[in-house]
Amino acid sequence: MDKKIERQLSLPLKNAFQMSLRNFRIRFGRAIIVTMSILLGIAFFMSVMTSNSFTMALIEKGPENIKTILIENLEEIKVRQKWLVSLSLLVCTVGIINSMLMAVTERSREIGTMKCLGALDRFIMELFLLEAMIHGIGGSIVGSFLGVLIMTVVYIFQYKKIIISIFPVLQILKYIGISIILGTGLAIFGSIYPAIVSARMEPAEAIRREV
Amino acid sequence: MPREVIVRTINLKKTYMLGKIPLPVLKGIDLEILRGEYISIMGPSGSGKTTLFNMIGGLDKPTEGKVYIDEVDIAQLDAYELAWLRCRKIGYIFQTFNLIPVMTALENVMLPMIFAGMSTDDAREKAKQLLETVGLGDRLHHKPFELSGGQQQRVAIARALANDPAIILADEPTGNLDLRTGKEIINLLRQMNKEKQVSIITATHDLKMLDVSDRVIWIRDGMIERIEDRENLDIRVGHVEGEEAG
Numbered sequence: 001m002d003k004k005i006e007r008q009l010s011l012p013l014k015n016a017f018q019m020s021l022r023n024f025r026i027r028f029g030r031a032i033i034v035t036m037s038i039l040l041g042i043a044f045f046m047s048v049m050t051s052n053s054f055t056m057a058l059i060e061k062g063p064e065n066i067k068t069i070l071i072e073n074l075e076e077i078k079v080r081q082k083w084l085v086s087l088s089l090l091v092c093t094v095g096i097i098n099s100m101l102m103a104v105t106e107r108s109r110e111i112g113t114m115k116c117l118g119a120l121d122r123f124i125m126e127l128f129l130l131e132a133m134i135h136g137i138g139g140s141i142v143g144s145f146l147g148v149l150i151m152t153v154v155y156i157f158q159y160k161k162i163i164i165s166i167f168p169v170l171q172i173l174k175y176i177g178i179s180i181i182l183g184t185g186l187a188i189f190g191s192i193y194p195a196i197v198s199a200r201m202e203p204a205e206a207i208r209r210e211v
Numbered sequence: 212m213p214r215e216v217i218v219r220t221i222n223l224k225k226t227y228m229l230g231k232i233p234l235p236v237l238k239g240i241d242l243e244i245l246r247g248e249y250i251s252i253m254g255p256s257g258s259g260k261t262t263l264f265n266m267i268g269g270l271d272k273p274t275e276g277k278v279y280i281d282e283v284d285i286a287q288l289d290a291y292e293l294a295w296l297r298c299r300k301i302g303y304i305f306q307t308f309n310l311i312p313v314m315t316a317l318e319n320v321m322l323p324m325i326f327a328g329m330s331t332d333d334a335r336e337k338a339k340q341l342l343e344t345v346g347l348g349d350r351l352h353h354k355p356f357e358l359s360g361g362q363q364q365r366v367a368i369a370r371a372l373a374n375d376p377a378i379i380l381a382d383e384p385t386g387n388l389d390l391r392t393g394k395e396i397i398n399l400l401r402q403m404n405k406e407k408q409v410s411i412i413t414a415t416h417d418l419k420m421l422d423v424s425d426r427v428i429w430i431r432d433g434m435i436e437r438i439e440d441r442e443n444l445d446i447r448v449g450h451v452e453g454e455e456a457g
Contacts, residue, residue, distance in 0.1 A: 009295055010328045019314075026313045113309040116270065117323040117370070118298020120291065203297075204270035207309065 011123040020130040030106075031135065034099045034187075038139030039146070041092025042183040046147025048081050049175040054155050057166040066159070089186060096190030100132065104198040105209075111198050112206030121199035128198055132191035133184060140183025144176045216282070217377055217410050218244040218267055223276035225262050225433075236262045238433040239276070246377065247408040249401060251420045254430035260414035261382055263430065267412065268301055268380045269293050281377060298326050302371025302409075306383035308363040310355040316342060316366045317351040323373040341369040345399060361392035368399060372407065379403070381413040385420070394419055 024031045055077075059070050104111070111124055155163045223240040226233045236259045244250055254260050265271035266278055269285050278285050280300060288296060297303075310319045317338050324334035342351055345365040355363050364384060371379050381400065385393030401423040404411045413420060421427055429436040 008328045009291070009298060009326055011326060015325050015331070022313050109307075109309060110311055113305075113311065114322070115294070116268070116297055116303045116309075118294050118326040118374075120294050123326070202271070204265045207270075207305065 009118055009120055011119070011126065016123070016126050016130055020127055020134060023127075023131055024134050027103075030099070030103060034096060034103070034132075034135045035139040035142075037092050037095030037099065038136055038183050038187050039143035041089050041095075041186070042140040042143030042179045043147040043150070044088045045085055045182065046144040046175060046179050047151040048085050048147075049179070050148045050151035050172060051155070052078075052081070053168045053171040053175065054151070054159075054163060054166075057168045057171075058159070058162070061166045062159075062162060089182075093186050093190045096132070096135075096187055097193060100128065100191045100194035101197065104128070104194045107198075108201060108206045108209045111201055112203045112209075115201070115203035115206070125195040125199045128191055128195035129188055132187045132195075136184030136187025137180065139187065140180045143183060144179035147179070148172055148176070214245040214247070216243050217246045217248075217280070218242065218412070219277075219279040219282075220263075220267065221277045221279075223263070223266060223278065224274050225259075225266065225271070226274045236433050237266070237273075240430075240433075240435060242428065242435070244378075244410055244412060246410055247404070248410050249404045249423060249425045250410070250412045251424040251427045252412065252414045252430060253416060253420075253427055254436075255416065258430045259433040260416075260430055264380055264382050264412070264414040267378075268303060269296055298323060299374050300377050302373070302376040302379040304364070304367050304371050304379060304381035304384045306386040308355070308360070308367050308387070310363055310366055310370075312355055315352045315354055316347060316358065316369075319355070319366055320369045320373055323370060327374050338369070338373065341372055342366070344372075344403075345369045359392075360388050361395060364388065364392075364396050365399065368396070368403065372403060372409070375407070376409060378410045378412060381411065381415075383415055383417070384413060385415065385417045390419075393417060397423055 055070055055074070059067055059074075062070075114124065152163065152167075220240050220242045223237055223242075224235070225237040226235045228234070240263060252260050252263060262271070266273050267280075269278075269280070269288075272286070280296060283296075285293065285296065310316075311322065314322070317335065320338035320341055321331070321334040324337060325331065329337075339348075339351060342348060342365075345368050347362060347365050347369070350358060350362060350366075355366070358366065368379075371381075379400070384400065385396055388396060397417075397419055400411055400413070403409060413424075425441050427439045429439070
């Protein structure tokens, strides 16, 4: 029994989180690139959602003349939007995979060293996924607010003050929530493959690799 | 009383594949290393030193033959046990230091202890002590890039000692250091070897290393050319030192 306890290897979540956060802070330049791809994807998603919310609010509470124009184009716009949003999120995920793979290659020696010090494959994966989560949460929070802001400005230019009086607060908060979950989910999803690549590296080979 | 054998290799062979052409790097190495011994593996580059080093450290798998660490055949270990072995039994020192660049000296030394399940407070305490032992008590919170090569290698030595390993494997530990710093590092390794009774195995072509080694294993073309005891080395060392002085 004693032997079993002695044989434990561990990386407490708190330490792992600190390490990931530090990686994020110190490699800020690189981190920003990953975060940016989430930020932009989510900002686009959120701007579309905000625009939808405004449109629906205008149809419900807006003046008659605007209502008729909007209802006419509604269906066509919705189809096009779905296509655009999925495409942008796809591009954003590919961006994450790409930059995380670069991060793995860049840090291969570090990964090899950690393995020499007794890190299990699981620890390495954990570190990369936690880092992705930080990118995801940060990027999608900033991105979603950016999206709302931009669309609000655009609508205010077009429809003037009506927008402020019909501002669909609850609807938009709901979409912000969805964006954050979506953005974090995509960041983690996009990092699964790079994390597996990093975890499977053989220590001797990882250390030898020069980047 | 005979001393305990800590590393044993039996007919160790390693062949790399260069495309379809097999390239034998190790051609059957039989070795026994005792607890507390200071061993230098000497040989020209390309002789298979680093490959042998990686095999003993469980970093690479042999094509044929066996490696026993503390009488355990490491080919029989699963990934988890192998990681445990690397964490607790073996300390690694590299030519390029390989400290984690985003961590301070203290955190670098703490890392293997965290992996080993030690609490953060205990790990910090022990890391401080170790860094003081290697003469870096005033550099605890420096990042690797703020330290000189010699200092970085000292941090690496402290890190290698973190979990009180039975073996320290050092691959060209003085390869990136100037003559004087290299000597300091060699002396530090020797001192740790004496104080902590840890076996030190260095792969090197630094002749300064001969001075402190209990035994020197000369490797050429993937075979052991000869093994020399310290007593038989004295004359040669004198010669080498004379060369350096001149």
